[in-house]
Amino acid sequence: MAYRFEDIPSVRDSLGKVDYLADEGIAGVVYLADRLAKPILVEGPAGTGKTQLAKSVAEMIGARLIRLQCYEGLDESKALYEWNYKKQLLRIQAERGSETSWSDVEEDLFSEEFLLTRPLLEAIRAKDPVVLLIDEVDRVEIETEALLLEVLSDYQVSIPELGTVTATQIPLVFLTSNNTRELSEALKRRCLYLHVDYPDLEREKRIVLNKVPGITDNLADQVARIVRSIRNLELKKAPSVSETIDWAKTLLLLNVEHVDAQIATDTVNILLKYKSDITKATKEFSTNSGTFEKKA
Amino acid sequence: MTDVAAGTPSTVPSSETLPRSSMLDLLNRFIMELREAGLPVSLTENLDAMEAVTHIPIEDREAFKYALAATLVKNQSHWRAFEIVFEVFFSLRGAEYSIGGDADDGSLADDIPEDAQFNQGEGERGGGGGGSSLTPEQIAEMLFQALLKGDNAMMRAIARQSVRRYAGMEPGRPVGGTYYLYRTLRNLDLDNVLERLLEATRGQAPEPLTKLEERLERDEFENRIDQLKKEIEAEIRRHLVADRGVEAMAKTLRKPLPEDVDFMHASRDEMMSLRKAIYPLTRKLAVRLARKRRHGRKGPLDFRNTVRHSLSYGGVPAEPKFKYPRPSKPEIMVIADISGSVASFARFTLHLVYAISSQFSKVRSFVFIDGLDEVTSYFEGVEDIADAVHRVNTEADVVWVDGHSDYGHAFSVFWEKFGKEIGPKTAIMILGDARNNYHASQSWIVKEMQRRARKVFWLNPEPRSYWDTGDSIVGEYATYCDGTFEVRNLRQLEAFVENLV
Numbered sequence: 001m002a003y004r005f006e007d008i009p010s011v012r013d014s015l016g017k018v019d020y021l022a023d024e025g026i027a028g029v030v031y032l033a034d035r036l037a038k039p040i041l042v043e044g045p046a047g048t049g050k051t052q053l054a055k056s057v058a059e060m061i062g063a064r065l066i067r068l069q070c071y072e073g074l075d076e077s078k079a080l081y082e083w084n085y086k087k088q089l090l091r092i093q094a095e096r097g098s099e100t101s102w103s104d105v106e107e108d109l110f111s112e113e114f115l116l117t118r119p120l121l122e123a124i125r126a127k128d129p130v131v132l133l134i135d136e137v138d139r140v141e142i143e144t145e146a147l148l149l150e151v152l153s154d155y156q157v158s159i160p161e162l163g164t165v166t167a168t169q170i171p172l173v174f175l176t177s178n179n180t181r182e183l184s185e186a187l188k189r190r191c192l193y194l195h196v197d198y199p200d201l202e203r204e205k206r207i208v209l210n211k212v213p214g215i216t217d218n219l220a221d222q223v224a225r226i227v228r229s230i231r232n233l234e235l236k237k238a239p240s241v242s243e244t245i246d247w248a249k250t251l252l253l254l255n256v257e258h259v260d261a262q263i264a265t266d267t268v269n270i271l272l273k274y275k276s277d278i279t280k281a282t283k284e285f286s287t288n289s290g291t292f293e294k295k296a
Numbered sequence: 297m298t299d300v301a302a303g304t305p306s307t308v309p310s311s312e313t314l315p316r317s318s319m320l321d322l323l324n325r326f327i328m329e330l331r332e333a334g335l336p337v338s339l340t341e342n343l344d345a346m347e348a349v350t351h352i353p354i355e356d357r358e359a360f361k362y363a364l365a366a367t368l369v370k371n372q373s374h375w376r377a378f379e380i381v382f383e384v385f386f387s388l389r390g391a392e393y394s395i396g397g398d399a400d401d402g403s404l405a406d407d408i409p410e411d412a413q414f415n416q417g418e419g420e421r422g423g424g425g426g427g428s429s430l431t432p433e434q435i436a437e438m439l440f441q442a443l444l445k446g447d448n449a450m451m452r453a454i455a456r457q458s459v460r461r462y463a464g465m466e467p468g469r470p471v472g473g474t475y476y477l478y479r480t481l482r483n484l485d486l487d488n489v490l491e492r493l494l495e496a497t498r499g500q501a502p503e504p505l506t507k508l509e510e511r512l513e514r515d516e517f518e519n520r521i522d523q524l525k526k527e528i529e530a531e532i533r534r535h536l537v538a539d540r541g542v543e544a545m546a547k548t549l550r551k552p553l554p555e556d557v558d559f560m561h562a563s564r565d566e567m568m569s570l571r572k573a574i575y576p577l578t579r580k581l582a583v584r585l586a587r588k589r590r591h592g593r594k595g596p597l598d599f600r601n602t603v604r605h606s607l608s609y610g611g612v613p614a615e616p617k618f619k620y621p622r623p624s625k626p627e628i629m630v631i632a633d634i635s636g637s638v639a640s641f642a643r644f645t646l647h648l649v650y651a652i653s654s655q656f657s658k659v660r661s662f663v664f665i666d667g668l669d670e671v672t673s674y675f676e677g678v679e680d681i682a683d684a685v686h687r688v689n690t691e692a693d694v695v696w697v698d699g700h701s702d703y704g705h706a707f708s709v710f711w712e713k714f715g716k717e718i719g720p721k722t723a724i725m726i727l728g729d730a731r732n733n734y735h736a737s738q739s740w741i742v743k744e745m746q747r748r749a750r751k752v753f754w755l756n757p758e759p760r761s762y763w764d765t766g767d768s769i770v771g772e773y774a775t776y777c778d779g780t781f782e783v784r785n786l787r788q789l790e791a792f793v794e795n796l797v
Contacts, residue, residue, distance in 0.1 A: 029366045035348075036347060038344070085608055189341060225516065229515045
């Protein structure tokens with residue numbers, strides 16, 4: 001089978017071209033996923049670009065993104081396939097009075113024509129290149145996880161009436177999880193594991209520069225530094241990357257060239273969404289003692 | 297084991313120099329060590345790792361590390377354990393790290409070309425004299441410059457240099473890495489350096505720094521110093537590995553995984569990580585509780601929904617639908633010992649109480665040492681759990697005579713004040729080690745509690761083998777409890793919670 005990627009640096013470069021700044025780990029795992037033909041399980045705090053990774057990879061290789069948003073109560077008729085019973089009923093009614101035998105009708109009823117494909121089956125049957133994104137997989141019940149296993153390990157779907165549908169090409173699969181519960185061992189075993197954390201200072205700065213056109217290097221640097229300091233505090237919810245970007249955009253709109261304590265205090269509600277967090281951060285802006293001492 | 301170790305080359309395995317079999321052998325031993333450290337590595341994952349590394353240019357150490365991590369580590373909390381084992385197994389090894397001898401690779405000189413004196417010292421050192429001709433002042437100055445500029449290469453060089461100079465490592469000496477780390481850091485005096493760094497930036501700035509700017513500078517420098525500490529630690533570890541061999545070193549560094557850390561004997565660092573771990577745990581708990589409630593028992597038939605679904609089957613109600621059951625409203629009373637002997641455990645239980653109280657309609661919490669006080673209100677409407685815990689520890693009126701645990705008296709106070717409020721829906725959780733300092737047990741109260749309440753559970757943070765030794769009288773109370781549980785770590789706590797709901 002032809003591989004999609006040459007080596008790790010090339011993955012990194014091409015991701016960079018679609019405005020996704022990957023670090024060594026992310027690029028490495030994406031590369032391996034292609035080589036080993038395995039799905040990637042992406043975990044990490046909210047707002048660190050887990051879903052965006054799948055989107056960017058799809059954009060990078062020019063593939064269609066098929067997305068399955070998981071939620072409690074997701075079942076196979078929503079994830080895999082469903083028979084179009086209304087159409088089947090019509091078909092039966094149309095046959096009424098005619099001479100066709102039941103076995104013919106039955107065979108006809110369970111043919112592809114009456115099959116509604118849902119994301120997983122769609123990704124398996126696709127002829128064009130696709131990236132399958134199974135979003136927030138931790139939201140489904142542990143029993144429902146089992147639905148995914150066949151798709152993830154063998155890239156096939158068994159439909160009792162039709163037989164087994166096997167993938168013509170192995171899609172890249174991303175699963176994201178916010179870690180609200182422990183995923184089953186069976187699922188984890190089938191995947192490569194990637195933990196996406198908040199970016200380090202340098203990467204965050206480059207992300208800001210990339211996503212906020214017109215921002216000065218100096219301001220981006222300040223933004224990244226302040227956000228890092230805030231993340232060091234013990235907060236209910238640390239600012240996510242997307243919130244950092246929003247903040248940078250706001251500062252740009254306000255024509256701020258230089259962030260001081262006053263401006264930071266006035267706009268901090270873009271970064272933090274809990275009142276107690278905001279109070280804490282505001283207090284921190286006006287003191288100059290280091291965070292490391294505080295933590296100790 | 298030693299002859300196997302001798303068979304493997306001492307540098308990072310590279311594809312050219314290393315026959316495949318010994319690479320596999322090294323990986324195998326690496327995975328064995330991971331399992332020893334408690335990581336659940338399955339056979340398939342093992343095979344995946346083996347396959348993954350064939351696709352990676354092995355001289356790329358970072359990529360190699362991430363390839364192994366992606367296939368072997370499926371839980372973020374295990375990452376640290378993995379990292380340590382990886383460092384030990386696949387770090388740079390070679391003659392230059394043997395303790396005593398100090399051949400240098402010369403990169404030091406390349407890193408710091410402007411320091412002429414230093415280059416001079418280079419030749420001298422090749423002869424095997426201790427350290428270099430640099431005076432401690434020069435090293436301190438170099439360190440200062442490196443930190444000021446954030447020059448990573450130079451920082452690494454200094455880490456290497458200072459370990460060689462200050463750590464005083466001796467071959468075969470049975471002391472841990474922390475000892476050497478302490479010795480090195482003491483000599484570098486980093487606190488002072490930080491102040492000097494701040495001083496310097498203040499001096500350089502065209503206009504006086506605002507408080508916020510100063511703060512950011514400080515964070516930046518602290519970050520760099522932290523980096524340096526890590527470098528030094530890694531450097532010491534490399535020396536130790538060279539001295540003691542891979543397996544032995546991995547064994548001394550082995551630490552329990554976060555979920556296995558004993559509450560009672562957690563170090564401060566472990567405490568920190570435990571505190572972080574308890575937040576996801578409470579969130580998981582909340583999700584699980586909500587789910588159990590919705591999916592456990594079925595409620596009465598939902599007529600509307602059944603008819604709606606019957607349309608799928610041509611009007612035949614083939615799939616009956618049920619309403620969700622009304623959530624039962626259990627009352628929970630938590631009675632926690634917060635005396636010194638179980639203090640760290642108590643802090644966790646308070647966190648747990650907080651998590652539970654946001655889930656159940658009625659949770660009442662009590663704390664005691666030899667007196668007893670209700671602290672339910674401390675947890676109500678608080679956003680910051682740390683605050684609440686602090687208030688409990690400082691404001692609650694729990695000392696009656698001398699501040700030594702007296703379960704008997706605490707129970708009688710409870711019974712007198714709140715006994716009437718125990719109803720058939722109430723579940724009581726008692727948290728403590730039952731070390732009663734030889735006071736009267738008053739176990740009849742627990743018996744009465746059990747008679748009135750739905751369930752009485754006792755959670756004990758001591759290992760089961762210590763129960764009923766010395767002044768512990770958990771056995772006496774246990775006769776009247778519906779269950780006694782040993783809860784010494786997160787894993788056991790999670791298991792208990794799962795059984796509870």
